[in-house]
Amino acid sequence: MQTFFAFTVVGIVTGAIYAVAASGLVVTYTTSGIFNFAHGAIGMFMAFLYWELRIHHHWPAPIALVVVVLVLSPMLGALIERVLMRKLTNAPVAVSMVVTLALLVILLGVATSIWSPGEGRRLPAFFAGDDVTIAGVRVTYHELITLAIAVMTAIGLRVLLFRTRIGVTMRAVVDNRDLAGLNGVLPERVASLSWALGAALAAIAGILIAPSITLNHTLLTLLVVNGYAAAMLGRLRSLPLTFVGALVLGLAQSYLIGYGGNVTLGSFRLIDAAQVVPTVFLFLIVVFLPQVRLTAGRVVSAIEPNVPSLRASLAWSGVFLVAMTLLSTTMSDFWLFNTSTALVLGLVMLSLVLLSGFAGHISLMQMTFVGLGAITAGRIVGTGSIWSVLAAGLLSAALGAAVALPALRLQPLYLALTTLAVALLGDWAFNQSWGFSGIGGTLTIARLHLPGVRFASEQSQLVLLTAAFCLFGVFVLWIRRGPFGRRLTAVRDSPVAASMLGLNLVATKTAVFALSAGMAGVAGALYGGLRSTVSPNDFIFLQSLFVFLVASFGGLTTVIGALFGGAFLALVPELQKHVPVDSIQYLGIGIGAIALAGNPHGFGGSMSEAGTRLREKLAARRDRQQVTVPTERPPAVVAS
């Protein structure tokens, strides 16, 4: 019993950390209506700033705290609201998600540039060395402070939001901005205040959490993902429920470590699953709890780029294939490989064009499908054969359908969080060395060979991947033009109307998820073959996030956008070598995604639009020329 109490105390302390992390998230959502994926990144950034002042510049702790929590973080929050969020007032949920995800990446990049990860840093706990013993467990003052702040935050924010005028105003702005404005509220000012408050809470969380997990950019940023689960229990609205959720999470993890060591399933021990408790919790909550009313939205606007005819897409594919084949004869192995990488990542982007562009579903786990495809091709079926590529597609498609089924009824935000949870589960599974082996945890994958044809050289890989890209591109456009494509857009634009017309929503959504995942799986097999070896790091959640963001500003509705996205991901790291700013890839992805958030068709859409305008101009010029050509004189009318 003593041990049980001990684990309970440990669990409550861990839960307090999650509660602090989650409460800021809830406040931002309640008061601004935006789910801030960058909440953890803001906390991370502020924790580093606090370290800078407190440790590097030896400021006294109270002054450093006041400056960071009460001055700098509210300023950052207000700045984010003013520069980024104010423009998204009436934007679809998906656009605001892209922007906050991009902000996460930018803050990660900037922090990495300023505070090099190679340098060791330690943020000491408050009142280090002082503790009290509860149930045989020493609880530090720092942990007690964390617990107290979690409780005070839950109570204080409840009072603020429901018992004060400003709190009611904040909620009123979220519920009906225009109506609140008519009643004399200044929505912009209220929104600024909301973001300032959210950022301050993120700063508190970062500073409190950093001593226990060390000052690590990525860990601090992603720790808040654990808070998502707690926040979801409170449906992003209820702070008390969020607090309860956080405690349940902390206790579950603690008990799993305490009692899961002896529970085994083959070589798998339950204790090793402790880290995925928050992820599983998030998945279950998102899928099974009834939804709150969320602002509906979709990735693209109603006006879409022109979809080329089959003849045109075949012709362009032919031209592209010939051009790349010719170009390949002039390229070094280095550039052949980099260009091939761009093409294979373009294939992954094409799978998102289908899923996010045409069907409007957000996926933050596309690289998990790619990883499953690579493992299938490298381990399950004879590596290098066409069967391995097909099996990769089929297995990934099956996973896609399995994820889709419980997620079908979900709105964009919940769906995104579901795919995020599955991506994190994928990270965990890959890091268990499932599918990988040896020091370095790698998997060797042979390059594709067909009867009589081997794609062993870099040049042949380029030709193969160009052909694959063209094939997928034509396929995606063919789908878009066909009845299934029309069903997808109908379901995307108005599920209710589509259902009224007799369309089977479940079948349509499951099919597009499976198809997209299958494409990503095939891309995974080719990706593995191109690189020859892959490792779990190639498929982690951050990679999926990058793919989604780059696809967003490359353009989710066009093939050219997918190609642009692939090229961006493959070639920007080369640019990094020539730019005197670290993390140019992070900054490029983040800034690009934010800048083009207002244009859901992205770069590809702009290109398509430019092409359409050019064609119209040419057509107009032809028409003018036809008008000026002398025509045969009409026969004279002769009066009879």
Add this chain to the structure above:
Amino acid sequence: MRGVRRLGVLVLLALVAAACGTTLNDQQASVELRKDAGSGGQVVAGGGGGTASGGVGAGSAGDTGSASGDTVAAGDASTAAGADTASGATGASDASGGAAAGGSGGGGATATTQPTGTARRHISSGGATDVGVTPSEIRVGWVGTITGPQPGLFRGALIGTQAWANYQNSQGGLMGRKITVVSGDDALDSGKNRAAYLQLKDKVFSFVGSFSINDDGGATVVNDCHCPDVSGNLSTAMQSSPYHYGPQPQPLGWRTGPAHYFAQKYGKAVIEKLAFFYSQVGAAIPLAEQNRRVYEQAGFKVVYSRGVPPNDNNQTADVVQMQRAGVKAIAFQGDLTALSKLVNAMRQQNFKVDLLNIGNSIYDSNTFKVTSADALQNAQIDQVYAMFLGEDGARIPEVKLFNDWMKKTDPNQPVDLFSMYGWLSGRLFADAMNKMADAGRNPVRTDLVDTLKTWGTWDGYGMVAPVQIGAKKPSDCWFIFTVTRDSKFARAFPAGDKNYECGYGPFSYKP
């Protein structure tokens, strides 16, 4: 248009914010390094006769006199032809050869080969004998992580390799030619690693000092181009390449000596209460499994074990479990961050054990910035390299030489494990080239691979416990160090002049 304006503002803000970082000294160095990084492979080090490129401060050849006592004058390598001072480099293998065979309970290895006068100069037969070789220059390639999610992660390895090249050039180069290091960056990505190897394979004679956890990407390139690779490997794919040889091979297995030593020292009461922790990251798990088996074979009983995930935020539960299980010994294998979390939780709960073997990732200049020395008291760490941060400078001259050239090459780069790997890789490469020269052979890739393949024992002039280069067999030897109360590292075993203990048990490939 609004989008474009917004883009402009964002770019400006981000650049201004990020530029704040570039005001730091190490960032300046990073920028300097990146300037050198050209698309076609970037020349990082060069200059004959002891000058270094990039303004990193390498002195003239005469500077080495203080470090090595060598009397070789500065100048172009070709002018030194015929001044074969002979004794050291290739002799290193034979000199320390017996050390690895130390029997149980008594073998030992000392720094039998001194770096003084180790550089040799040979008459160049002239001509471009192979890829990356000209009458006056030998280009070597380096591939590792400089940018990406963790900027500068393995920059130390590049600077270590560059420091070796500067030193080597100060001694007259190799085979009458100066050494130039050309670098490629993999941005912590195995695809980019492959790309960097592809970029350099037709430009360099050999890869030297490369260091990346993604070197599986380059392994297939090395195999295809039959390019020699003298580097530290981190993947099985590179380890198994017939063209790869390193100063400390790392096959799947673990040294058994320390576990047997601890078992003898601490007795049953302690070793039958072992807690085993490891980083639950795919790359580390196979090695951790080997490590655990070695402990168990030595008589340890694991009463609690756990793979610690990178995002674990509270290890107090682990400490409670250990208290409950009566743990008396802890073996930890993981990175400094994970270790720091564990020892801090132990300290918080006032939980102490008799044996705390926490792996040599703790031996780093960052250690006491991340965790306090108090939390590391009683730590006993086994290691197969000399105390390269400088503690062994007096007993192993190579350590001092290495540290001196690191400072000359880049004073802002802290000495770390990776820089030591870069330096040692260069030294191994130079020794192999000198051996070829002794046999009257030209710099030719296949000859270099053959030389490495048939190489016996090598100890890096005492800086690494003796290894079998050609057989790719890691050392059976090791030593123990501890953490002192004043935040320093100090040797603990073996006592006296012996640098490494080679008894107690061999390296186990099949534990």
